[in-house]
Amino acid sequence: MLFYDYNTFVTLDHKTSHKGQFVAKISTDVCSQCVVNVCWSTDLIPVISKNFVNPDTIFANNQMSLQDIEIYGFDYDYTLAFYSSHLHTLIFNIARDILIHEHRYPEGLREYDYIPNFVIRGLHYDVQKALLMKIDAFHYIQLGTVYRGLNPVPEKEVIAMYEGSHVPLEIMSDFYGKSSHGHTMKQFMDIFSLPEMTLLSCVSDYFMKHNIDYEPVHLYKDVKEAIGDVHVRGIMYRAKYICYAEQTHAVLRKLSENGKKMFLITNSPFDFVDRGMNYIVGKDWRDLFDVVIVQADKPGFFNDRRKPFRRVTDKGVLLWDRIHHLEKGQIYKQGNLYEFLRLTGWRGSKVLYFGDHIYSDLADLTLKHGWRTGAIIPELRKEIKIMNTEEYVHTMTWLQALTGLLEHMQVHRDSASQMVIQQWINEREEMRLRTKDIFNAQFGSLFRTYHNPTYFTRRLSRFADIYMASLSCLLNYDLQHTFYPRRTPLQHESPIWPEQTSIPL
Numbered sequence: 001m002l003f004y005d006y007n008t009f010v011t012l013d014h015k016t017s018h019k020g021q022f023v024a025k026i027s028t029d030v031c032s033q034c035v036v037n038v039c040w041s042t043d044l045i046p047v048i049s050k051n052f053v054n055p056d057t058i059f060a061n062n063q064m065s066l067q068d069i070e071i072y073g074f075d076y077d078y079t080l081a082f083y084s085s086h087l088h089t090l091i092f093n094i095a096r097d098i099l100i101h102e103h104r105y106p107e108g109l110r111e112y113d114y115i116p117n118f119v120i121r122g123l124h125y126d127v128q129k130a131l132l133m134k135i136d137a138f139h140y141i142q143l144g145t146v147y148r149g150l151n152p153v154p155e156k157e158v159i160a161m162y163e164g165s166h167v168p169l170e171i172m173s174d175f176y177g178k179s180s181h182g183h184t185m186k187q188f189m190d191i192f193s194l195p196e197m198t199l200l201s202c203v204s205d206y207f208m209k210h211n212i213d214y215e216p217v218h219l220y221k222d223v224k225e226a227i228g229d230v231h232v233r234g235i236m237y238r239a240k241y242i243c244y245a246e247q248t249h250a251v252l253r254k255l256s257e258n259g260k261k262m263f264l265i266t267n268s269p270f271d272f273v274d275r276g277m278n279y280i281v282g283k284d285w286r287d288l289f290d291v292v293i294v295q296a297d298k299p300g301f302f303n304d305r306r307k308p309f310r311r312v313t314d315k316g317v318l319l320w321d322r323i324h325h326l327e328k329g330q331i332y333k334q335g336n337l338y339e340f341l342r343l344t345g346w347r348g349s350k351v352l353y354f355g356d357h358i359y360s361d362l363a364d365l366t367l368k369h370g371w372r373t374g375a376i377i378p379e380l381r382k383e384i385k386i387m388n389t390e391e392y393v394h395t396m397t398w399l400q401a402l403t404g405l406l407e408h409m410q411v412h413r414d415s416a417s418q419m420v421i422q423q424w425i426n427e428r429e430e431m432r433l434r435t436k437d438i439f440n441a442q443f444g445s446l447f448r449t450y451h452n453p454t455y456f457t458r459r460l461s462r463f464a465d466i467y468m469a470s471l472s473c474l475l476n477y478d479l480q481h482t483f484y485p486r487r488t489p490l491q492h493e494s495p496i497w498p499e500q501t502s503i504p505l
């Protein structure tokens with residue numbers, strides 16, 4: 001019988017490794033066929049990587065040189081300014097109370113407080129079934145990550161509901177992640193949507209616990225409206241919840257000192273941005289920007305040619321005059337990108353725009369307008385720190401090794417070999433769950449569903465030329481730097497098994 005386990009594996013790494021490869025331990029009663037197979041398999045086990053990733057790295061999906069960039073544009077929330085997690089608690093509490101007071105939801109909901117780290121960004125929500133779930137790049141639901149309320153839905157039930165785990169295109173969220181026009185799925189892409197997802201889950205949980213029959217579509221709309229009210233009424237904007245701005249000011253100063261033009265396009269109102277930027281940069285923050293646009297209504301801003309720019313005073317008063325120039329020091333509201341391009345002439349790949357919302361901020365710019373795009377993904381920092389731990393590196397190496405062994409050894413159909421293979425399958429399953437739980441106990445990593453990229457990652461790769469944990473990563477590069485994407489092998493470019501290289505044609 002073969003004997004493999006994680007500890008043996010690691011111990012032997014130190015004692016008997018040869019050319020950096022692991023050697024598997026084989027107990028004495030192994031059959032001769034297995035000996036041959038396993039001895040041979042030592043070549044299949046990958047080397048443990050000691051190359052830890054620096055969380056301040058800028059990662060490239062597409063080659064791009066900062067030398068070519070003359071104009072830098074920014075979104076505001078979660079791009080220039082970051083917020084403490086207290087803000088999420090505040091949004092959750094206010095929206096929960098709006099449900100109780102204005103939508104007549106049960107008072108008992110007050111028992112629920114915001115649960116930090118219950119959800120992750122990029123999840124899909126089935127509006128008809130009130131289910132939250134993670135979907136991969138191929139539209140498959142990651143089993144084990146489907147939640148009704150605060151509890152996981154058993155795999156069998158998920159498979160019965162969706163007739164498998166694939167979600168057809170016609171019910172997936174639309175291009176911008178919305179659930180409109182017959183799409184029953186909504187994708188939550190905004191960092192501000194973390195409290196919204198948590199509130200949906202808590203209210204469902206309450207209804208289920210108390211056997212209250214409810215209409216999931218109404219629940220979704222009411223929660224969406226309540227959360228919207230928190231933003232629209234400016235309740236949130238009155239609170240000072242800027243926790244940190246990383247080194248935003250240093251980045252802006254560096255770009256300015258290098259003669260770069262800069263602009264801001266945000267959906268937030270001026271007084272909110274002004275208060276935040278006063279805190280982050282100082283009273284003279286507007287001197288750094290050539291154009292400032294607030295309440296832009298992205299993604300409509302990038303698509304709808306009909307909305308003209310409107311000048312707004314420091315006190316928030318809207319002016320009626322027609323806009324012929326976008327002047328430095330002035331504040332403009334709404335408008336549209338076509339008009340912006342006409343008035344500034346800032347077209348094409350000399351412009352780099354940063355935002356945290358992959359659809360609202362970046363998708364149209366990449367697909368329609370040819371600006372370069374940079375995604376700010378704050379979750380990267382935490383995920384990279386986890387990936388750099390010794391435990392994670394060892395687990396992943398062993399997981400890959402097991403997968404390799406399974407792929408190769410599956411041809412041995414005798415019962416002794418099949419028993420070993422089944423043990424490997426079980427162990428691999430346990431390890432996959434463990435690697436998921438390290439990131440988030442309910443939904444795992446933002447970027448992967450086991451070995452596949454998530455739906456979020458696929459679209460991140462498509463819409464962002466570069467991505468990074470925060471704008472401060474720019475401080476690590478000079479403004480002549482070229483970002484080169486890694487040439488990751490395509491499946492047909494990477495022979496794994498020796499026989500793949502020598503199959504006779």
Ligand SMILES: [Mg+2]
Pocket residue numbers: 075076077078079355356357
């Ligand atoms: Mg934002």
